[in-house]
Amino acid sequence: MMTTATEGRPKSKFNALTIVYSGMFAALMMIGANITSFVPFLVIGGVPITLQAFFAVLSGLLLGSRIGALSITVYMLVGLAGAPVFAKFQGGFGQILSPTFGFVVAFILTAYVAGKFVERKNTLPTYIIAALVATAINYLVGTNWMYLAYKFWAVAPEIFTYKIAWLWMVPPLPKDIILAVLAGIFAFRISKHLKVRRTF
Incomplete structure (x- = not known):
């Protein structure tokens, strides 16, 4: 009996759908970083209120x-490579010296922590707590990186x-809390319809 060439091989952890979702969220981060270009009133006190935290969560x-x-x-x-995907359409390796670059690094940890929570327990309260x-x-x-920078x-x-550094974070805080709760609710509902494996 003949067998196909793929039989007996371990399945790849990175399937096509996963790659598509990963690219989609990378693109959403790029859009979220510059949302104020399309919605100018989201600039408070000269500080752009972005949607990066929402998409990272x-x-x-x-x-x-x-x-x-x-x-x-x-x-x-992509941003460090030179593409203008960071806030205010900035990019390049020099951005690593920006005081706000710590938030970009923190977004990676943000996504990881949020994912770890829901991988262990799949309930609505868990999703909301994970997001918060x-x-x-x-x-x-991000704030501590900015202060040290x-x-x-x-x-x-x-x-x-140090106090002023945290006071600068007050304007976007209510927005990010609300969006975190909404992200938890939205993700809980949509996760039932998306075939996404969380056990990689």
Whole structure:
């Protein structure tokens, strides 16, 4: 009896659908970073209110910890390679010295943590808690990176302090909390219809 060439081979962890979803979320991060170009009123006090945190959380909830983090890593690498995908259409390896680059790095951890939560328990409260915890981690890592950047290699205002660094995060905080809850609800509902493997 003849067998096909693929019989007996282990299935790849990265199927075509996973690759499509990963590319989609990398693209959504690019759009979310520059949403203020299309909706100018989302700039408060000169600070652009982006949707990157929302999409980073959503990628982890829907794609799982590893694939979600991979999607955001792809986004970061594309930006460092020179594509204008970061906030204000910026890009290039020099962005690594930007005080706000810590948030980009934190998005990877955000997706990973969100994914880890829902991989262990698949309930609506878990999805919402995962989104809120991941958002908190994003703020913690990003804000501390920004503070250290202004203290050691970036030009900061003379009155700049650790407290001021956190006060700068107040304007986008309510938006990100609301979006985190919505991401949890949306991901819980849509995960039942998407054939996404979270156990990679």
